[in-house]
Amino acid sequence: MWTHKAWPGRFLPQSLPAKERLRAYAGWCNAVEGNTTFYATPSRATVETWAEQTGPGFRFVVKVPKAVTHERRFVGVETEMRAFLDAIEPLGERAVLWTQLPGSFGPSDVEVLGRFLRRLPADRQRAVEVRHPEFFTDARATSLLEGTLAAADAEWVPFDTTVFFQSPPTSEAEQDAWAKKPRLPRRTRALTGRPIVRYLGRDSVEETVAGWQPWVAVAAEWVREGRTPTVFLHTPDNDEAPALARRFHDEVRALASGLEPLPEPEPVEPATLF
Template sequence: MPRLHVGCAMWTHKAWPGRFLPQSLPAKERLRAYAGWCNAVEGNTTFYATPTRDTVTTWAQQTGPDFRFVLKIPKVVTHERRFTAVETEMRAFLDAIEPVADRAVLWTQLPSSFGPSDVEALTRFLRRLPANRHRAVEVRHPAFFTDANATSLLEDALAVAQAEWVPFDTTVFFQSPPTSEAEQDAWAKKPRLPRRTLALTGQPIVRYLGRDSVEETVKGWQPWSELVAGWLSEGRSPTVFLHTPDNNEAPALARRFHDDVRALVPDLEPLPEPEPIEPATLF
């Protein structure tokens, strides 16, 4: 049975304790609490530093077998060395994530300077990844979205490696000027690229950026809820990550997106109910 995974860009956030996570929860228990709300998470921290294997073991212990990790390849591999002389770093990364490897996606996020002329290097890199691991690639060079030849070049390379193309849909966010400090920060940092909706594998991944406004965010994802419902009917198992500039409501939004899709696909398995958050006490 196809499954829909939904999640956020992180499993802990300053606005979540007391709302989505218990107050004063130890760091080693926060993922467990988050997993009561969502069944997937973006592993952005692995971009900056490879965790220890012991740390990843705690991730495995805090989540069930159906929880999905989309783990970003370290930036030393993708951004600094551009796949050159990275054997040591990749061996260390793959060894570290082994405790969750059977439910992880290896996510290669590339800088906007990585263009069509670099696809051959990407192809070689993807071919060297473990054959039994899911792979996904996110590109930000405009040519991949606007030039048909560049699009085909990348799609062909991903097809050979059985890798998914991860779209980061910011089109709704950039429809109107920012209205808050968080939106202003995102306005300066997030990529402005056309929306891409074509799935290449049985496990498509979507990153969607809404607004601080819940209403605008929900309205903007309607095309995605219909598309994801279609993917499920085709037998695909997609993963959708809900972002907003401040991410204050992200876990609730992820569940709401799942509910919207389930309204279109009634036999879709519901998410588990999160544990109730105990109110803060004085003593």
Template sequence: MWNHKAWAGRFLPQSLPAKERLRAYAGWCNAVEGNTTFYATPARSTVVTWAQQAGAGFRFVVKVPKAVTHERRFVGVEAEMRAFLDAMEPLGQRAVLWTQLPGSFGPSEVDALGRFLRRLPADRRRAVEVRHPGFFTDHSSAALLERALAGADAEWVPFDTTVFFQSPPVSEAEQDAWAKKPRLPRRTRALTGQPIVRYLGRDSVEDTVAGWRPWTEVVAGWLREGRSPTVFLHTPDNVDAPALARRFHDDVRVLVPGLEALPEPEPVEPATLF
């Protein structure tokens, strides 16, 4: 997202029109999760404005609509997918098609997932997030999913919530996330040259930074292997997310000195970050 109300006056200019906020956000980070596409496919004209506000190296990881993944479970979704793919077309190869599946989607449905992924446009990157515990605890189920993903050159997106669930929630935002987020083991295996990671910290900046240290090592290793990862940093309230993302990037640069710095954002007043 790039419209978080807590960011105005801190990371984005206070008076910036909504249609210009992505451009400002792109000065802080070089990727974004397209979570809103899960709930409704935007007009193609809207996506054109997204494409115009972000540079050639910016990555859009856009979620496939829930009507396809959660409601229809890939059955009879041709019309919905045509509309979605047409709307996303202005993003070109900057877009990653992100298929997030519900916790009830288990190993018995992997064949349907594989068929769906193979029907996606060949020039679009694919990524899948699963939440069924069987994929993380049963070796044969994990291998089955990995084979299906390999057949479509798709990445397995881990959502690491292990740090978040190490201690009880202390804020309203954390209490809400405690009830809604999945509790799954950390997974650090990359399947493609462009792995994607989602990490959920705490509302406390110190706890979030301390918890991501294993990921800086993993991401640095991927970079040394020639991979090009995308990392999304979440907290339950996301108040400090842009600054945290830059801090994570800088921590990885310590381990991989040749890693390019993120773009320098234009100063925003007041400039209190933490």
């Protein structure tokens, strides 16, 4: 997302028109998850406004529609994929094609995934998120998936929820996430030069920051190796997300001096009560 009910007056200007919200968000962060594309393919005109509001270094990780991954499971999806690829074309090489798979998609399905990945445009980066436990706990399943992804020059996107599930929920937002988010082991192995990580912390800033320390070290090592990682930081309520993203980036920069700083956001007038 690039807007949230808790952000106006803090991270974004108050009453900002919808067509300007991404531009304001891009002052805080240099990447965004395109989660809405999972539910509906946007119009090409809408995506053109996304491209216009962001600079050439801004990165979009856009999710392949659920009709392709969850409903059809890659069978007979030519029409849906043509529409999706045409819609996001204005983003060019800034768009990463993110294929999120359901928990039921297991090792026996990897072959069809490989065929799908190889048919994607050669000039688009590919990324895959799996949720079946065997990919994380069975060495043969891990090796099979890694080999398939490597053959398609695709990255494995880990969704690290280990910190979130260390203690029971203490808020309504945490209770909702507790029921919906996957419980999977932490994975820190990168397959390409542009790794992607999703990290879910807690509503507590202190717990979130303490929990991400392993990722600070991993991301800094990737930068020193010449990789360009993208890390998405979530909390159940996401109220502090932009500030947390900048804090994480600064912690990585302290360990990897070659990492460029994030852009400086425009000053925001504080929200008023009347």
